Amino acid sequence: MSKLKVAVEPKKLQQVYLLPFVKSLKIFSFFGNDTLRQSAWMRKFSARPDEDVATRLDRLHERRRHDEVLELVRRRSERDEEPGLxxxxxxxxxxxxxxxxxxxxARLSRIVEAHEALESALLxxxxxxxxxxxxxAIVLDERSGLxxxxxxxxxAxxxxxxxxxxxDLNPRDFEAHYMLGTWYYQLCRLNWVQKLIAxxxxxxxxxxxxxKQAYKYLLQAHELRPRAMLSNVFxxxxxxxxxxxxxKARYYLNMAVDLKPRDDEERRFLAKALHLIKKLDRYDLSKNNVLFYNYESQSFNDV
Known part of the structure; x- marks a missing residue:
């Protein structure tokens, strides 16, 4: 396995990172923090093929018995190059x-090994x-961020x-559409100062x-699993x-407020939704309907 270390930034750049307006960019992540990673929707990232071994691996995964997953894969070393394994x-x-x-x-070593397994799968x-x-996508973002x-x-x-x-390969995959929509959304949320720093x-x-790109994939995720995640609705x-x-913003934000938060991360999204609803009180929504319907009919071709 290749050895990687967390890179040491130049001293001048380290000092820049300490500035208050840079900190939010330094901790930038496309797919959320560790609390979100451990939530139920991340643990269920799996299809259930007919093969007995794959099904056993998925069940062990759902029970968080990840060491047993690795042991089972290693015992089937003669099929180790199968993408599904x-x-x-x-x-x-x-x-x-x-x-x-x-x-x-230890964390970096695990992620590097995961990346190598996926490279082998692609080959x-x-x-x-x-x-x-x-x-x-998940492992590459984590590996590079470490x-x-x-x-x-x-x-990126x-x-x-x-x-x-x-x-494209699985148009019914809620998680992939949610993550791609989040990818576009998080980039859009960077302010001009952060973009100049980058x-x-x-x-x-x-x-x-x-x-528009963020909306396209977030909406597809919502249509696949309506109200499945408070963050997606927010x-x-x-x-x-x-x-x-x-x-339409009020429509989704009211929907988010109606959902019951399942953890601290979702409670933060709930608070953000309530804050945005208060901002919307300044606007006359009756004049916005035509704009909304025109927007819905537009094409969402990616750049």
């Missing part, structure tokens, strides 16, 4: 790594497997590529993004708010 191995390694302290060698007929691409911020931002286009492949201090060109409401479609 490799992405499940990577998934187990990801969750085992996520349980280690952030910045630790072993896995390019047509949506789960391989979905988990490559090294440093520059690596995470530079890896490849993360998007794998998520789009996952969505470009001139971190020397990284951010990929293009738009709220992102839809905030996306409509940001592009000035306040009538």
């Amino acid at each position: 490799l992405w499940r191995k990577a998934r187990a390694l990801f969750f085992l790594g996520s349980s280690e302290p952030r910045g630790s060698d 072993s007929r896995g390019d047509e497997d949506p789960e391989v691409h979905k988990w490559m 090294i440093n911020l520059r690596q995470r931002l530079n890896a 286009p490849m993360v998007k590529y794998h998520l789009r492949r996952a969505c 470009k001139y201090l971190i020397t990284c060109e951010l990929p293009n993004s738009s709220y 992102f839809l409401g905030d996306t409509c708010f940001q592009i000035g479609h306040y009538f």
Whole structure:
């Protein structure tokens, strides 16, 4: 296995990171924090194929018995290059790594091994497997983020590529559409100061993004599993708010408020939804209906 260490940033750049307006960019993550990663929807990232071994691996995963997943995969070493086993191995390694302290060698080692398993899967007929691409996006974002911020931002286009492949290969995959919508949304939420820092201090060109693209995939996720996640409904409401479609923004935000939060992360989204609803009180929504319906009929071709 290749050895990787968390890169040490130059002293001048370390001092820049300490500035208050830079901190939010330094902890930037496309798919949320560790609390969100451990939530129920992340644990259920799996299809259930007919094969007995794959089914056993998925059941062990749902019970969080990730060490047993690795042991079962290792016992079937003669089939170790099968994409279906490799992405499940990577998934187990990801969750085992996520349980280690952030910045630790143990965490990075698990994630690097997961990335290598997925690379092997792509070389072993896995390019047509949506789960391989979905988990490559997750693991690649985590691996690059553990090294440093520059690596995470530079890896962003490849993360998007794998998520789009996952969505194209499996249009019914809620998680892939949710993550791709979140990817676009998080980039749109960066302010101009953060974008300048990324470009001139971190020397990284951010990929293009738009709220229309975020809306497209967040809406598809919502249609696949209505009200499944409070965060997805909130992102839809905030996306409509940001592009000035306040009538639809209130619709989604009211829906978010009606959902019962399941953890602290969702309680924070609930508070944000309530705050945005108060902002909407300033607008005359009766004049916004025509704009909303025109927006719905527009094409959402990606840039």
